[in-house]
Amino acid sequence: MSNEKITPRSQDFSAWYNEVVQRAELADYAPVRGCMVIRPYGYALWENVQKALDTRFKATGHKNAYFPLFIPMSFLQKEAQHVEGFSPELAVVTHGGGEELAEPLVVRPTSETVIGYFFKQWIHSYRDLPLLINQWANVVRWELRTRLFLRTMEFLWQEGHTAHATEQEAEEETLRMLGVYTDFAENEAAMPVIPGRKSESEKFAGALRSYTIEAMMGDKRALQSGTSHNLGQNFAKAFEIQYLDKRNKLQHCWTTSWGMSTRIIGGIIMTHGDDHGLILPPRLAPVQLVIVPIYKSDNVDDKTKVMETVERIKRGLPNVRIEVDAREELSPGWRFNEWELRGVPLRMEIGPKDLQKNQVVLARRDTKEKAFVPQEQLAQKVPVLLDEIQKNLFERAKKFRDENTFELGSYDEFKKFMEGEGSKGFVRAYWCGSRECEAKIKEETKATARCIPFDRDNKPGKCIHCGKDSKEKVIFAKAY
């Protein structure tokens, strides 16, 4: 890795993003167009995301399972909206073991259909419900315009799939899991999100209702960060997922699905990063504290003393994820820059002079503040500082979002606001609910209805586009 400066975020957000992902060694492009490799540093971040989500899924009664990668093409065709939505994005296996297959196999773009097939086998009576399953897996969607983490042909995700006896239970589950995503995003990823319902044209192919959490990135664009779908009885009817109720009558189940993917890593990068590179929220950061020992490599005495102190400090912080960067061939400044670029929340510098004073230097990545801290206070101070950084990242992202969310008086203002290549933020506006207005707005401004937020006043108003009576305010934005 070279130590040249990256393109500042403030100068070119898109170039900054690509450089940061690659230079911080989170991910890189694969030889197959649109695919990526997730490098160890990026994968460690993903493992922390997985742990935080998986714990929440298990605490809400879900169990993990693993379903097949290959789905017969005929399965997708059983649900009309579903196949229409996913057909253009499929990767298809036509040959296996040297022979052409009788029926082509689809590499799963999502697993509702094949899981529907199994749910039919597993569910017999009301006693088998609710069935609460999650899968951690790779999925493939043939994308033409790809971007590391944000949109790749293959990506990693979890997909929850559940079956219930009643519509109400399915709706409760759908919202519960959206709540889990909200909690994860805000409290682990420090990303403020707006939970809400998707419009008809933006909902999942085959769903009754889709819900989403939407976040504002540093360039004021929206990122859909997690979705939860009430599938109604659509898949239950297509795959005959039925149960005998208490009165011994056969009923179709109500199913849900919900997913969060490696895309969230793109969200973390674009929410918190700055001109110097990544800033990772402490709760998810693979390295929370980097210790950079400073000494002249030919001074064996200094080196020994410094490294002894480093080891002692490390032992005193058993619950902090620490990396010691003692590469003697690189100057302290070079190492500082590298760990700044890689977004480590806290940096500790320690040299011979610090030893004499029983102190270290602690530098915060978020505010760039540096302070001397007595060594005996570190065990108490480091966890407190990590908490503070976590909170500060959330608060400043929230402030940024709120400052860049507007209510506009007219469609002319709206159009003007959305002009140009970039984004100026979110607009909360009334919308009559018609597909036509939504399509027109998208066509004329490139802004889409991100969601109908739960948190809104219920005063009626007039649609920003057509002026008709409107019950619901919507978040409009240009989105990833």
Place this chain on the structure above:
Amino acid sequence: MSNEKITPRSQDFSAWYNEVVQRAELADYAPVRGCMVIRPYGYALWENVQKALDTRFKATGHKNAYFPLFIPMSFLQKEAQHVEGFSPELAVVTHGGGEELAEPLVVRPTSETVIGYFFKQWIHSYRDLPLLINQWANVVRWELRTRLFLRTMEFLWQEGHTAHATEQEAEEETLRMLGVYTDFAENEAAMPVIPGRKSESEKFAGALRSYTIEAMMGDKRALQSGTSHNLGQNFAKAFEIQYLDKRNKLQHCWTTSWGMSTRIIGGIIMTHGDDHGLILPPRLAPVQLVIVPIYKSDNVDDKTKVMETVERIKRGLPNVRIEVDAREELSPGWRFNEWELRGVPLRMEIGPKDLQKNQVVLARRDTKEKAFVPQEQLAQKVPVLLDEIQKNLFERAKKFRDENTFELGSYDEFKKFMEGEGSKGFVRAYWCGSRECEAKIKEETKATARCIPFDRDNKPGKCIHCGKDSKEKVIFAKAY
């Protein structure tokens, strides 16, 4: 799940295996031939396998990463032996996004080639070595004769890939990871294994040397349970993985790869199970202790008291994985049978009479022993019993293997021993090392050279087949 009796293991091992896997709800066949679904109970077992292995990989300095599912066909062709070995087993994507691809993509059967591509980008100097990477992933090999867990078209595994500066370091790594597998198999899965070297004809396609751990199943067949390969410079040369050494000279790296898969679950089932079903080693069992409360469902007072005690006992065993089976619609006997079939190491029965005596009944799955235990001793006694069961499973599997391992005097005896459809065990025999003898033995007896064990006397002898001087004793067996 019905509670009918399964085919006894002693009567038909193969039927027993299939029934146990499906009835215990570990896995089931998928709509696509040769694929499987891993059900929650089986997946929880796999998660415990993953945790035990992943901890060991990280403790030996490895980092996880994720590489692409799709590999260009041309990559496989870069290593001649490799493409020859894997070509007949490939699943090939020819269409994506509705169009035919210019170059077909292979669904990874293993990732040496695509990882080789990235290692070339990541490795520049001796400072970048060793590079120690692991991946948890799904892979696909087009298999004609499949069997749940043991041989499926898609399976889950981990594949370690490392690069080193010298042949010696690569060899040390290869053996270190075989040691990790041995430790895992014996101390977590309670499976005694024989670590050793593979013969030339049994080694991995593209390897310099392959090592394996071989275990004896309950039907006396061998199961290859994990492999570790020294790839020499074969892949480094094919993919130009080079580094500048300390004298600034360009050198090819030495690489290794090693893998363990969901196959190990088949091994656990076939090592420990009995006529009544699964027996899971406590360290990996998703449920270590099942509590079956017993009361008449119309006696509210009894029910309340029993369930209160169950909750108290549960709280007293915070580090034990416990399931409470309070299904009132099923008799205690039905529930006992089900948890026996599912292999839970310990069962606790508790009813109103036990409450009066402040006791419970504990039943061991391995020995079927039942004993009354005072409630106040449970916190101490349960972990001790789980340890005892773990040890007993290992010891009895080891005894079984040793009792069924033979040294035979002549090739006639050897042929006689291998006669018939079943297996009578392992044979340790001298082998001259020639491919011809190995092929003849396989053809005439269906036994293969499982490994050249590390643990052997070095006295020379005569090849069991051709009678020529022979330095090495080999384990021969019929294998899965």
